[in-house]
Amino acid sequence: xxxxxxxxxxxxxxxxxxxxxxxETNDGPVHALSNVDLDIREGEFVSFIGPSGCGKTTxxxxxxxxxxxxxxxxxxxxxxxxxxxxxxxxxxxxxSSALYPWRTIADNVALPLEIMGLSASERKERIARxxxxxxxxxxxxxxxxxxxxxxxxxxxxARALAVEPHLLLxxxxxxxxDEIVRDHLNEQLLKLWAKTDKTVVFVTHSIPEAVFLSTKIxxxxxxxxxxxxxIESDLPRDRTLDIRETPEFLKIAHRVREGLRAGHSYExx
Amino acid sequence: xxSASLTLSARGVAGTQRFxxxxxxxxALFALPLASHADGPVVAGMSQLLLGAALLAxxxxxxxxGVQGGRLLDLMLLAVSGVTAILLLRFVAAYxxxxxxxxxxxxVALWLSSWLFVERLSAWDVTDxxxxxxxxxxxxxxxxxxxxxxxxxxxxGFGVPKILLPAPSDIGLRFASSIPTLWADFxxxxxxxxxIGYAIGCGAGFVTxxxxxxxxxLRRGLLPIGNLVSAxxxxxxxxxxxxxxxxxxxxxAAVVIIMTFFPMLVNTVTGLASADRIQHDLMRxxxxxxxxxxxxxxxxxxxxxxxxxxxxNSTLALIGAIVAEFFGTPIVxxxxxxxxxxxxxxxxxxxxxxxxxxxAGSAFYGLVTLLERVFTFWHPSVRG
Numbered sequence: 001x002x003x004x005x006x007x008x009x010x011x012x013x014x015x016x017x018x019x020x021x022x023x024e025t026n027d028g029p030v031h032a033l034s035n036v037d038l039d040i041r042e043g044e045f046v047s048f049i050g051p052s053g054c055g056k057t058t059x060x061x062x063x064x065x066x067x068x069x070x071x072x073x074x075x076x077x078x079x080x081x082x083x084x085x086x087x088x089x090x091x092x093x094x095x096s097s098a099l100y101p102w103r104t105i106a107d108n109v110a111l112p113l114e115i116m117g118l119s120a121s122e123r124k125e126r127i128a129r130x131x132x133x134x135x136x137x138x139x140x141x142x143x144x145x146x147x148x149x150x151x152x153x154x155x156x157x158a159r160a161l162a163v164e165p166h167l168l169l170x171x172x173x174x175x176x177x178d179e180i181v182r183d184h185l186n187e188q189l190l191k192l193w194a195k196t197d198k199t200v201v202f203v204t205h206s207i208p209e210a211v212f213l214s215t216k217i218x219x220x221x222x223x224x225x226x227x228x229x230x231i232e233s234d235l236p237r238d239r240t241l242d243i244r245e246t247p248e249f250l251k252i253a254h255r256v257r258e259g260l261r262a263g264h265s266y267e268x269x
Numbered sequence: 270x271x272s273a274s275l276t277l278s279a280r281g282v283a284g285t286q287r288f289x290x291x292x293x294x295x296x297a298l299f300a301l302p303l304a305s306h307a308d309g310p311v312v313a314g315m316s317q318l319l320l321g322a323a324l325l326a327x328x329x330x331x332x333x334x335g336v337q338g339g340r341l342l343d344l345m346l347l348a349v350s351g352v353t354a355i356l357l358l359r360f361v362a363a364y365x366x367x368x369x370x371x372x373x374x375x376x377v378a379l380w381l382s383s384w385l386f387v388e389r390l391s392a393w394d395v396t397d398x399x400x401x402x403x404x405x406x407x408x409x410x411x412x413x414x415x416x417x418x419x420x421x422x423x424x425x426g427f428g429v430p431k432i433l434l435p436a437p438s439d440i441g442l443r444f445a446s447s448i449p450t451l452w453a454d455f456x457x458x459x460x461x462x463x464x465i466g467y468a469i470g471c472g473a474g475f476v477t478x479x480x481x482x483x484x485x486x487l488r489r490g491l492l493p494i495g496n497l498v499s500a501x502x503x504x505x506x507x508x509x510x511x512x513x514x515x516x517x518x519x520x521x522a523a524v525v526i527i528m529t530f531f532p533m534l535v536n537t538v539t540g541l542a543s544a545d546r547i548q549h550d551l552m553r554x555x556x557x558x559x560x561x562x563x564x565x566x567x568x569x570x571x572x573x574x575x576x577x578x579x580x581x582n583s584t585l586a587l588i589g590a591i592v593a594e595f596f597g598t599p600i601v602x603x604x605x606x607x608x609x610x611x612x613x614x615x616x617x618x619x620x621x622x623x624x625x626x627x628x629a630g631s632a633f634y635g636l637v638t639l640l641e642r643v644f645t646f647w648h649p650s651v652r653g
Contacts, residue, residue: 064554065553066550066553066554085553085554085556086556087556088555088556090554091554092550092551092554094547094550094551095547096547098547098548098551100566100569101647101648102569102645102646102647111555111565112555114565115552115555115556115557115561115565116555143647145647145649145652163555
């Protein structure tokens with residue numbers, strides 16, 4: 001029950017104030033993000049949820065310095081996103097695993113470590129540790145195309161963790177997987193988060209996934225993309241899948257659904 | 270009757286129809302003369318008897334298939350076909366240009382039995398990997414042998430003048446007796462002009478592609494010029510290269526460089542652009558620099574495209590070097606030999622050079638393909 005001790009006491013990892021991002025397209029400007037304020041503190045598990053086009057992925061990409069905002073302020077670990085990226089302050093997990101088919105699983109995990117210029121022994125140690133963390137020990141010599149989709153995505157999580165960042169950014173990492181595998185990976189992800197005490201920012205469009213994983217749920221609205229609701233979850237930190245049947249869980253899920261519905265009715269009108 | 274058996278066999282992929290075709294062919298064997306001299310009498314003798322016996326054995330085997338098939342019977346069919354082929358070849362050598370309908374009926378029978386054998390062979394249910402590979406090799410090999418046999422039978426049987434099309438045996442004899450000349454030509458054209466031109470052309474195309482990819486104004490300026498150069502006719506370029514670089518192999522290598530440069534450039538540029546956005550984003554999140562991104566991600570991703578260019582260029586290079594030699598060369602080289610021997614009506618020598626070119630070209634292409642399989646084992650088209 002860490003968050004009952006008060007998240008206010010924890011250090012701010014991501015601080016966003018009045019952030020906006022406008023894409024110039026041939027059809028005129030598209031307001032992907034408009035006047036977004038958000039504070040994410042150390043150790044939190046924050047989910048961005050919303051209908052497609054609400055800017056949840058764009059917001060994550062701004063944090064990762066994969067997009068440049070056109071207005072407002074954002075700091076990651078107290079510095080600009082670019083400085084944070086160059087300092088390799090975060091690990092990013094994409095919608096697809098993006099593993100290289102010519103590298104074995106171990107060599108794929110080694111990729112960022114090679115770029116960072118780590119020694120061979122250090123690389124070896126980190127590969128073993130992080131593959132164990134995602135339960136892929138014993139698959140070091142396999143190629144990605146020899147593994148299932150769920151295992152590939154776990155390998156890509158191990159690759160992000162191998163950088164040993166305090167911040168983990170995940171963009172619908174389990175979106176392409178079936179429900180059973182997704183449940184299983186969600187449980188594993190929670191355990192991993194408890195074990196490593198990282199800050200996680202997680203993009204999803206699944207309400208149960210967001211409520212099950214998060215300590216804080218951010219509901220976004222489309223056109224222009226903006227924050228509609230921020231829900232602090234009072235569920236205990238060590239959760240199992242059974243928690244999804246409890247009234248507390250359903251109450252939070254209901255509030256998230258209400259928010260999403262409001263966003264959709266806006267879209268339909 | 271021969272034509273009747275032909276139509277039947279063409280339609281009759283099913284076994285019974287082929288048996289019928291066999292029967293008609295055998296009837297033709299006894300009804301028609303095998304060959305005739307100018308003054309008329311039918312030529313008969315040992316070879317005809319042997320042919321008949323061999324074929325009868327074949328029919329016996331086919332009937333055996335109807336009862337129960339087996340690999341031993343298949344192999345016996347192959348042996349009978351082989352003996353028949355040899356007998357037919359010897360027969361036609363004895364009576365060139367004078368063979369008659371019965372002979373051609375036997376050729377049809379041989380064709381049918383070879384067809385049947387290949388069909389049986391591909392139906393063999395083997396689990397051993399080596400055996401599978403051997404069968405995979407045997408089928409095209411048998412096909413190649415059959416094409417050569419048919420070529421020999423047709424050319425000799427119809428008495429086609431050597432100047433139009435020599436028989437494979439003539440080409441083979443000429444090949445065997447001219448090995449020193451052929452080797453000298455091969456060394457001049459292939460080992461010097463082709464290989465050196467290929468290496469420089471592909472290498473330059475690759476390096477240029479990296480530059481074009483990195484520097485945008487080169488992409489806009491150099492790619493259209495490269496396109497223009499690739500459209501230049503080799504017939505026009507070759508004499509100019511001879512004037513620039515002299516009669517010996519460097520001018521041919523220059524033609525090869527021009528021909529191979531552009532396919533490599535275009536393919537590599539496309540390959541370097543083949544990485545999708547997520548791959549680029551991934552390298553960006555690692556704060557990877559340009560060279561790290563190039564070496565660790567974009568070049569491996571471009572490899573299938575690069576090998577595509579290497580394969581295309583392996584055949585282009587040989588064509589370029591041979592044609593370039595038509596425009597002035599020292600008195601050695603495959604293109605030189607072809608152009609002069611055609612003038613002297615030594616068509617068998619021309620064919621011997623063509624055989625060398627075909628062998629060298631196939632071996633070169635095969636080697637590049639083998640390397641491709643080693644380096645792009647991970648690509649869906651290779652890993653199967």
